[in-house]
Amino acid sequence: xxxxxxxxxxxxxxxxxxxxxxxxxxxxxxxxxxxxxxxxxxxxxxxxxxxxxxxxxxxxxxxxxxxxxxxxxxxxxxxxxxxxxxxxxxxxxxxxxxxxxxxxxxxxxxxxxxxxxxxxxxxxxxxxxxxxxxxxxxxxxxxxxxxxxxxxxxxxxxxxxxxxxxxxxxxxxxxxxxxxxxxxxxxxxxxxxxxxxxxxxxxxxxxxxxxxxxxxxxxxxxxxxxxxxxxxxxxxxxxxxxxxxxxxxxxxxxxxxxxxxxxxxxxxxxxxxxxxxxxxxxxxxxxxxxxxxxxxxxxxxxxxxxxxxxxxxxxxxxxxxxxxxxxxxx
Numbered sequence: 001x002x003x004x005x006x007x008x009x010x011x012x013x014x015x016x017x018x019x020x021x022x023x024x025x026x027x028x029x030x031x032x033x034x035x036x037x038x039x040x041x042x043x044x045x046x047x048x049x050x051x052x053x054x055x056x057x058x059x060x061x062x063x064x065x066x067x068x069x070x071x072x073x074x075x076x077x078x079x080x081x082x083x084x085x086x087x088x089x090x091x092x093x094x095x096x097x098x099x100x101x102x103x104x105x106x107x108x109x110x111x112x113x114x115x116x117x118x119x120x121x122x123x124x125x126x127x128x129x130x131x132x133x134x135x136x137x138x139x140x141x142x143x144x145x146x147x148x149x150x151x152x153x154x155x156x157x158x159x160x161x162x163x164x165x166x167x168x169x170x171x172x173x174x175x176x177x178x179x180x181x182x183x184x185x186x187x188x189x190x191x192x193x194x195x196x197x198x199x200x201x202x203x204x205x206x207x208x209x210x211x212x213x214x215x216x217x218x219x220x221x222x223x224x225x226x227x228x229x230x231x232x233x234x235x236x237x238x239x240x241x242x243x244x245x246x247x248x249x250x251x252x253x254x255x256x257x258x259x260x261x262x263x264x265x266x267x268x269x270x271x272x273x274x275x276x277x278x279x280x281x282x283x284x285x286x287x288x289x290x291x292x293x294x295x296x297x298x299x300x301x302x303x304x305x306x307x308x309x310x311x312x313x314x315x316x317x318x319x320x321x322x323x324x325x326x327x328x329x330x
Contacts, residue, residue, distance in 0.1 A: 003158065003275075004223075006157060007067075007156045009155075012118055017130040019099065038094055047090070048083070051081045052076075053079070068084060089106060104118040138150070159227050160269060161234050181200055183198045249268070252267055253267050257315065259318040284328050
């Protein structure tokens with residue numbers, strides 16, 4: 001499971017009573033009221049508070065690449081905000097699709113731990129703010145699929161084997177009948193770059209938080225079983241091809257003069273698969289997941305300290321990735 005589950009996230013959607021949802025707000029002062037109300041309540045946590053209109057485009061994209069904010073928040077950059085813990089495990093988006101979207105994100109399979117942390121924050125918000133709630137429907141949200149607990153439990157998974165053997169769509173279809181959805185790296189509408197998929201609950205109405213966590217956890221465990229079986233089958237028939245693919249990926253990643261984002265993700269997926277199966281030895285396996293984030297476009301420009309054009313960025317990515325991987329090779 002350790003080389004299949006990448007991270008776990010719990011996200012809660014909440015809205016202030018009596019204020020229209022963000023996409024319906026017409027008064028700029030109302031946006032500010034939401035931001036100040038939430039920031040004041042959470043001030044004892046000493047979290048960092050950012051109004052997104054004070055952040056550069058690169059800063060916003062860095063937060064997106066870290067999964068701390070969403071594309072929807074960037075689209076509402078003029079009136080949105082985000083509150084982030086020092087260790088970046090907690091982020092609370094303000095005026096995204098809902099007034100409040102609080103999340104806790106951990107590496108590995110840690111849904112329960114993530115829930116316990118974000119639930120404490122939610123308890124404080126509920127005690128201090130007037131949150132929209134209906135005795136029959138539960139928490140009221142901008143999107144009907146979030147009505148109820150307003151909770152989305154999601155797990156990021158690395159699934160190369162069932163992608164390679166073509167059974168991933170069968171898994172997706174089977175789980176959808178059980179109220180579980182599988183999406184790409186950045187959620188709805190995004191692609192599964194690098195064999196990475198988000199597994200989460202489809203609805204939250206009629207279920208408790210613990211039932212949602214249990215359902216998603218059971219789905220994750222089943223997917224892990226299917227993926228492990230698929231890996232064993234691939235190794236029976238394609239061991240040499242998998243080793244060759246991983247070694248070629250390592251060779252290109254450590255020697256290329258240029259690497260664009262798409263090629264980088266494809267090669268990293270092949271390399272990671274080889275590392276997971278023990279064909280390539282790294283002193284720090286976690287570096288691959290970290291590198292997948294740190295070699296994204298906005299991170300590279302932040303590291304470079306300036307806005308750079310795609311061609312120059314691809315050259316810089318190749319240099320950066322090569323250095324990181326060579327230092328990690330045993």
